[in-house]
Amino acid sequence: MAHDFLKTLGITGAQEGAYNGQWLRTTSGETLDVHTPIDGSVIGQVKLASVADYERVVVEAVEAFRAWRVVPAPQRGEVIRCLGEEFRRHKGELGALIALEMGKIRAEGEGEVQEAIDICDFAVGLSRQLYGNTMHSERPGHRMYEQYHPLGVVGIISAFNFPMAVWAWNAALAAVCGDTMIWKPSLKAPLCAIAMQKIVDKVFNEAGHPGVMSMVIGTDAAVGETMIRDKRLPLISATGSCRMGRHVGTVVAQRLGRSLLELGGNNAIIVEESADLELAMRAIVFGAVGTAGQRCTSTRRVMAHRSIALELRDRVAAAYRTVVIGDPLADGTLMGPLIDEDAIGSYHAAIEKAVEQGGEIVTGGKALTEQKGFYVEPTIIWSEQRLPISHHETFAPILYMTPFDAFEDAIADQNDADQGLSSAVFTNNLRRAEAFLGHAGSDCGIANVNIGTSGAEIGGAFGGEKDTGGGRESGSDAWKAYMRRQTCTINHSTSLPLAQGISFG
Numbered sequence: 001m002a003h004d005f006l007k008t009l010g011i012t013g014a015q016e017g018a019y020n021g022q023w024l025r026t027t028s029g030e031t032l033d034v035h036t037p038i039d040g041s042v043i044g045q046v047k048l049a050s051v052a053d054y055e056r057v058v059v060e061a062v063e064a065f066r067a068w069r070v071v072p073a074p075q076r077g078e079v080i081r082c083l084g085e086e087f088r089r090h091k092g093e094l095g096a097l098i099a100l101e102m103g104k105i106r107a108e109g110e111g112e113v114q115e116a117i118d119i120c121d122f123a124v125g126l127s128r129q130l131y132g133n134t135m136h137s138e139r140p141g142h143r144m145y146e147q148y149h150p151l152g153v154v155g156i157i158s159a160f161n162f163p164m165a166v167w168a169w170n171a172a173l174a175a176v177c178g179d180t181m182i183w184k185p186s187l188k189a190p191l192c193a194i195a196m197q198k199i200v201d202k203v204f205n206e207a208g209h210p211g212v213m214s215m216v217i218g219t220d221a222a223v224g225e226t227m228i229r230d231k232r233l234p235l236i237s238a239t240g241s242c243r244m245g246r247h248v249g250t251v252v253a254q255r256l257g258r259s260l261l262e263l264g265g266n267n268a269i270i271v272e273e274s275a276d277l278e279l280a281m282r283a284i285v286f287g288a289v290g291t292a293g294q295r296c297t298s299t300r301r302v303m304a305h306r307s308i309a310l311e312l313r314d315r316v317a318a319a320y321r322t323v324v325i326g327d328p329l330a331d332g333t334l335m336g337p338l339i340d341e342d343a344i345g346s347y348h349a350a351i352e353k354a355v356e357q358g359g360e361i362v363t364g365g366k367a368l369t370e371q372k373g374f375y376v377e378p379t380i381i382w383s384e385q386r387l388p389i390s391h392h393e394t395f396a397p398i399l400y401m402t403p404f405d406a407f408e409d410a411i412a413d414q415n416d417a418d419q420g421l422s423s424a425v426f427t428n429n430l431r432r433a434e435a436f437l438g439h440a441g442s443d444c445g446i447a448n449v450n451i452g453t454s455g456a457e458i459g460g461a462f463g464g465e466k467d468t469g470g471g472r473e474s475g476s477d478a479w480k481a482y483m484r485r486q487t488c489t490i491n492h493s494t495s496l497p498l499a500q501g502i503s504f505g
Contacts, residue, residue, distance in 0.1 A: 003100060005093035006044070009195040014045040017190070017217030018053040019197050020060035021210030026053050028222065034191055037103040037337040038327055039372035046190045049218040054182075054226050057214050061153045061180045062232055064211030069150040069178040071209070076176045077127025079212075083172070083203045084120025087113060094164065094195060099328040102160050102189045103336040103374075104291050106329055116168035116196075118458045119474060123172035126479055130177065141493025148483040150178025155227045157184045157238040157248070160339055161294045161395075163192035166262070169458070169473045170237045170482075171213055177482040179235075183215040184227055188339055190217050231255055235482065238262070239296075242393075242419065242467045249469070260481050261469025262462070265421030266393045267444075267453040268301035268414040270436070272407060273308055275426035276450070281315045283424070283452030284399070289323055289335050289378045290454055293397035294343075296468075297422040297446070297454040301390055302401045303410045309403035313382060316399075317363045320378050325368065337374040338396060347376050347396035353389040354381045354400070364397075386413060393419065407432055415443045421464030422446040422453040445472070 006012065014031060018024040028050035036043045049057075068076070087094065095110030104112070132147040154174045158167045167183055174181050185193035193215060200213045216223050228236050228251045237260040238248045245263040252259040269287065271280045287299030304312045328336030338344055344367050351365050364379030378397035381387070390400040404410040414423055423444040425436040433449045435441055445464035446456060456462050461476035463469070472478045498504060 003096065005096045008093050009090065009097060010198045011044060011191055011195060014047055015191070015194050017046050018049040018057055019201065019215045020057040021064070021205070021214070024053060024056060026050065028053065028218070032187060032190065034101065035340075036100050037339050037374045038100065038329070040374070043100060044191050046194070046217055049216045049223055051222050051226050054216050054218065054223050057182055057216050058153065058230065058232055060211045061182055061214050064209070065150070065153055065180040068180055068209060068212050071178070073127045073130055073176060073178065076178065077124045079204065079207045079209060080120050080127070080172050080175055081124045082207065083200065084117050084124070086199050086203050087117045087120065090199065091117070094192075096329060097192055097195055098163060099336065101191050102163055102339060103328055105333050105336050108291060109328075112162060112165045115165035115458060119165075119168050119172045122458055122475060123176045126173065127176040130479065130483070137489065138499060139491075139497045141491060141495070143490045143492065144487065146485055146487045148177075148480065148485055151482055151484050152179060152234045153232055154179045154181040154482060155184070155230070155233040155236040156181055157224065157227070157236065157240065158186060158193075159239045160186040160188035161291060161296070162239070163189035164196055166239050166473070167193070167196065169462070173479045174482045175212060177479055179482050180212050181214065182227065182233070183213070184223055185215070185217060187217070187219070193217065228252055229255065231257070234258060235260060237471070237473070237481075245467075245469050258481070260471040260473065262296070262471050262473060263467060263469040264393045264419050265296045265298070265464060265468060266300050266391070266417040266419045267297055267422040268303060268417070269299055269423075269453060270404075270407075270410045270414055270425045271302065271304040271308065271312055272425060272427035272429060272432050273305040274428040274432075275308070276428065277308060277312055277315060279450060280312065280426040281319060283426070284316050285319045285323075287452040287454040288399040289320070289397050292335050292338050292376070293378070294339065294395045295454050297456065299399065299453045300393065301414070302399060303404045303413055304401065306403040306405055309401070313362060313380070313401050316401075317380055320363050320380060323378055325375055325377070326371070335378060335397065338376060340374060343395060344374055344376060346394055347398065350389055350392070350394040350396065350398055351379060351381070354387050354398075357383075357387045357389060358385075359383045359387050359389075359400070362401075391417065407435070411436065411441055418467040419464060420444045420466040421468045422448070422456075424448040424451060424453050426450055
């Protein structure tokens, strides 16, 4: 499968899997074949890094931090501005690479690159707004304030489903905060990471700051475990499964480090009887079908009021039957493949379990075996009562739909999930909307009204509660995770009063 954009991005031949201001000749001897889910063919090779390669990278990252942390934050922001401009120049090629390597349709791939561009723009402004607070001291002649300092070397572990954007959320903010970083991308999408790193290489080397953003591509055993146990990395930002997050959080906590975890989601949409059904249908279809259901924010459950549930179900099913499934690089395709054969196995297992538990397949339910690649039909499963299988997140386009009678019961059902990432309600009833957003409403980190669960903007902090990990990335004050807070008190008087009115001596 020949694609000219790979050459444009500098991806030809076997790629080295370690970078620390320059591409390193890796020492493990292992080579990874990279397959496209479009047809299963090999599209590249990556030389995997060893523990020794990781050590070379982290030593350079620590050294680069000493220099980068004293660069004024607005100057750091200027480098990130240049990085964002370079991403803009290559948006089409990068979006196509996402489609080729992990299967998103081209429009979604380019949308992901736009997220990387947007967070760079956000970070440029942030570089002049790393604010602390001032506080009134109880002691006369004293001034108190707090300030934020760069934290150190940040470890970034990313997943296959957002092979560029999630790294950028972390990297752009960490960089303007004065940190350096080491990126361990998913072995299911390493070419996307290499393409991004080549652009980083150009921008940071031209700016005279090599080694600020580094990368190590290796196995979990060799690189992942070494990274999360490394005390030189005060923060590990990890995106992946809840199982992975529990392990990362435990290991990092044992060394008293910080972890920023973005884990799974089992996201629901409540459709209340006053809702605009056309609006709700469109949001449900994109949320459940987009990225073939492989987003952490994908819509997996819909609870609809009994008075409109069957009509909504039929509308969504009719829309599903018009979804064009196929090559994500082709014009008109709305849903590409799952990432690999294992994902198809999980898809089949979940559907079989749902049917065993009394679910009815409304549409879909089969893999598309007449073509190469890992394609399946988007599937709707209807049941009068919630199925036990719907308590489990399946990374596939499977949507469970159930009716409800009382709005309070629908909220309770929505919250009855181990994860707490994204949630939505469709309603034209102001009181219902406010109840959903209130203290007794959605328990998720993201709560939307008349918007679906998928497609967050970078201006708001992204993340969720419970088994989703509690982390926050991207906008708002998420930058504070990448810095250390310091409280300062200055005595400009000629006496030494003690706090709390203590008299000593």
